[in-house]
Amino acid sequence: ALVKDVRFVTGGVSMGTLPTDPLPEVAFVGRSNVGKSSLVNMVLGRRALAYTSKTPGKTQQYNYFLINEGRDEGVFHLVDMPGLGYAQADSKKRKEWVRFFGEYVRQRQQLRLFVHLIDGEIGLLDTDLEIMKLAAEVSKDECRWQYALILTKVDKRKGKAKANVYASVMDAVEKFGCDIGDRIIQTSARTKLGRADAWRLLRPVVLP
Numbered sequence: 001a002l003v004k005d006v007r008f009v010t011g012g013v014s015m016g017t018l019p020t021d022p023l024p025e026v027a028f029v030g031r032s033n034v035g036k037s038s039l040v041n042m043v044l045g046r047r048a049l050a051y052t053s054k055t056p057g058k059t060q061q062y063n064y065f066l067i068n069e070g071r072d073e074g075v076f077h078l079v080d081m082p083g084l085g086y087a088q089a090d091s092k093k094r095k096e097w098v099r100f101f102g103e104y105v106r107q108r109q110q111l112r113l114f115v116h117l118i119d120g121e122i123g124l125l126d127t128d129l130e131i132m133k134l135a136a137e138v139s140k141d142e143c144r145w146q147y148a149l150i151l152t153k154v155d156k157r158k159g160k161a162k163a164n165v166y167a168s169v170m171d172a173v174e175k176f177g178c179d180i181g182d183r184i185i186q187t188s189a190r191t192k193l194g195r196a197d198a199w200r201l202l203r204p205v206v207l208p
């Protein structure tokens with residue numbers, strides 16, 4: 001397995017509080033409740049490393065997990081982010097989070113892979129369109145990181161409904177001019193579907 005060991009490092013709340021070591025990092029981005037923390041656990045093969053909840057707003061900091069510490073290869077950070085567009089947070093806090101996120105995406109040198117999670121049951125929400133817009137904008141002049149998409153919770157959708165979400169996501173990708181290449185996959189943290197596909201996305205970052 002690629003994951004020999006995992007350690008929680010820190011919860012960052014601003015650019016100045018993120019780890020300073022130059023390890024490559026993968027960030028799981030998306031709206032509240034989309035399944036970021038659940039996917040961290042699935043990808044790392046740990047049941048309850050990242051805390052999940054059916055109530056949105058569970059993850060409140062940029063939670064850094066260090067994978068394969070001290071080994072010769074496959075050492076990286078996986079970042080479980082707070083949900084964007086979390087309606088219950090007060091507006092001052094929301095503004096702060098949006099600003100921090102913009103800084104992170106534009107300035108974080110260690111960022112290699114920006115993984116945007118979209119709810120495979122619900123489909124695109126305004127927050128997703130904002131994330132896509134930002135990703136497309138920033139990646140025009142920055143090539144530090146690649147953009148990838150994951151449709152989560154696909155166990156909740158079947159057949160035609162699933163195809164419709166996929167098609168609308170691809171329309172938006174085209175509209176905003178996001179460069180995803182073939183970096184779009186579908187996952188279920190419930191059935192563990194898509195774990196190998198997720199590693200196909202992470203592999204170029206983890207083992208360059």
Ligand code: GTP
Binds near residue numbers: 030055154190
């Ligand atoms: P915040 O930290 O609040 O931003 O949420 P999050 O994006 O980290 O979501 P989290 O992983 O906490 O999951 C939210 C809810 O969705 C939990 O009740 C999970 O059990 C559920 N969930 C996550 N992934 C899946 C999935 O693949 N299938 C199903 N059926 N439920 C899922």
Ligand code: MG
Binds near residue numbers: 037038058059082083
């Ligand atoms: Mg979370």
